[in-house]
Amino acid sequence: MAGHRFDRRRIKRHHSYTIDEAARAIGAARATVSRWLTKGLPAIRDRKPYLILGDDLAAFMAGRAQPKRTCPPGTCYCVKCREARRPAGNMAEFIAINAHSGNLSALCPECGSLMHRRTSFKQLEAIRAILDVTIVERQPRLNDSGHLSTNEHFKKD
Numbered sequence: 001m002a003g004h005r006f007d008r009r010r011i012k013r014h015h016s017y018t019i020d021e022a023a024r025a026i027g028a029a030r031a032t033v034s035r036w037l038t039k040g041l042p043a044i045r046d047r048k049p050y051l052i053l054g055d056d057l058a059a060f061m062a063g064r065a066q067p068k069r070t071c072p073p074g075t076c077y078c079v080k081c082r083e084a085r086r087p088a089g090n091m092a093e094f095i096a097i098n099a100h101s102g103n104l105s106a107l108c109p110e111c112g113s114l115m116h117r118r119t120s121f122k123q124l125e126a127i128r129a130i131l132d133v134t135i136v137e138r139q140p141r142l143n144d145s146g147h148l149s150t151n152e153h154f155k156k157d
């Protein structure tokens with residue numbers, strides 16, 4: 001996967017593009033567009049440079065941009081990137097919501113957004129084999145044993 005989201009609204013549908021022009025129009029690398037040509041992006045190839053129709057480019061990108069509904073193990077879905085991502089630094093936090101499941105949160109390595117994934121305790125075991133998961137205890141009274149008293153202590157020192 002390219003790992004980036006390109007702006008297909010900038011494509012003029014009735015325009016034809018060389019690879020360079022297409023790449024520039026959507027803010028992609030030339031190599032990315034070349035690769036798409038090998039993966040089914042149609043082009044007029046009977047002369048050089050190849051020409052890509054704006055319509056074809058937009059349709060191809062629309063197909064690629066379909067969000068995957070299931071995220072592979074060890075990944076979270078980034079709403080901003082619209083892709084499943086392996087968390088930055090392979091680190092995630094897990095906060096239990098109830099006795100069976102909780103919310104796994106991690107940072108997207110591409111855009112820095114916070115990603116969330118509802119995760120059961122059973123799934124969590126598998127995820128912990130892949131990611132470095134910090135289990136966050138949700139204490140109703142933080143000041144009894146949590147961070148606040150620790151900070152107090154540091155301030156006095």
Ligand SMILES: [Zn+2]
Nearest residue numbers: 078081108111
């Ligand atoms: Zn992202």
